[in-house]
Amino acid sequence: MTPLLQVKGIEKRYGARIGCKDVSFDLYPGEVMGIVGESGSGKSTLLNCLAGHLDSDAGQVIFDTRADGPVDTLQMSEPERRMLGRTDWAFVHQHARDGLRMSVSAGGNIGERLMAVGDRHYGNIRDTAIDWLGRVEISEARVDDRPTAFSGGMQQRLQIARNLVTGPRLVFMDEPTGGLDVSVQARLLDLLRGLVREMGLSAIIVTHDLAVVRLLADRLMVMKDGHVVEAGLTDQVLDDPQHAYTQLLVSSVLQV
Numbered sequence: 001m002t003p004l005l006q007v008k009g010i011e012k013r014y015g016a017r018i019g020c021k022d023v024s025f026d027l028y029p030g031e032v033m034g035i036v037g038e039s040g041s042g043k044s045t046l047l048n049c050l051a052g053h054l055d056s057d058a059g060q061v062i063f064d065t066r067a068d069g070p071v072d073t074l075q076m077s078e079p080e081r082r083m084l085g086r087t088d089w090a091f092v093h094q095h096a097r098d099g100l101r102m103s104v105s106a107g108g109n110i111g112e113r114l115m116a117v118g119d120r121h122y123g124n125i126r127d128t129a130i131d132w133l134g135r136v137e138i139s140e141a142r143v144d145d146r147p148t149a150f151s152g153g154m155q156q157r158l159q160i161a162r163n164l165v166t167g168p169r170l171v172f173m174d175e176p177t178g179g180l181d182v183s184v185q186a187r188l189l190d191l192l193r194g195l196v197r198e199m200g201l202s203a204i205i206v207t208h209d210l211a212v213v214r215l216l217a218d219r220l221m222v223m224k225d226g227h228v229v230e231a232g233l234t235d236q237v238l239d240d241p242q243h244a245y246t247q248l249l250v251s252s253v254l255q256v
């Protein structure tokens with residue numbers, strides 16, 4: 001099977017400081033990769049390099065496109081990459097306001113992404129938006145409300161609906177449950193897990209929360225100082241960590 005994404009030797013420097021270095025991995029269709037590590041370990045830098053939000057200094061991010069097969073997305077033109085970002089790729093930000101248009105209604109936020117891929121039929125767009133609100137457990141009655149009137153958990157669910165409505169094949173998620181209350185996090189995680197399985201999504205999830213990867217990720221990469229220090233199946237890495245840093249990460253959670 002061809003990997004959906006092949007990451008080869010990604011490197012990003014901020015002046016003399018290493019953001020991330022020598023990161024390589026393959027992601028297969030339907031697979032969820034978790035990236036964990038403490039603050040400053042390079043998780044967000046890596047995710048933003050992969051998604052093309054940050055320019056990498058070295059490496060390749062090869063995506064198996066529908067039209068042309070494997071293509072290095074870092075060599076794509078800006079319009080090509082933007083189109084990918086609207087169709088086969090999606091990006092869920094930690095702060096919903098970074099991924100939503102706060103002055104546009106909930107239905108409009110979902111509909112906008114459909115229009116960006118060429119849907120023009122108002123009735124269809126509204127019906128699909130309402131369907132997606134239901135799928136992320138937001139009442140149809142809220143379709144004309146702006147996200148500013150939503151709780152943090154609802155905003156995050158709306159951001160997820162906006163991202164998934166076009167049926168992407170690869171979703172990048174940056175701390176998707178960060179900053180939410182514990183009970184809200186649990187509900188969101190359940191929802192995400194259901195959607196990922198149902199849609200057969202591939203995803204790359206950055207988090208410092210090992211419970212998130214335990215629940216969502218098939219595989220795990222542990223980062224420290226911009227490098228991947230350990231990688232493997234999630235349960236294997238968490239239950240039998242080999243690297244001293246992973247052991248510390250796992251044991252510090254158990255002690256809480």
Ligand SMILES: Nc1ncnc2c1ncn2[C@@H]1O[C@H](COP(=O)(O)OP(=O)(O)OP(=O)(O)O)[C@@H](O)[C@H]1O
Pocket residue numbers: 014017018019020037038039040041042043044045046208
């Ligand atoms: N814009 C920037 N300019 C300079 N250095 C940066 C910049 N962004 C990140 N860094 C540095 O790159 C390294 C990796 O940071 P990064 O934000 O990717 O880590 P992280 O694991 O995502 O942390 P957090 O969980 O706190 O977001 C750190 O040393 C950080 O100080």
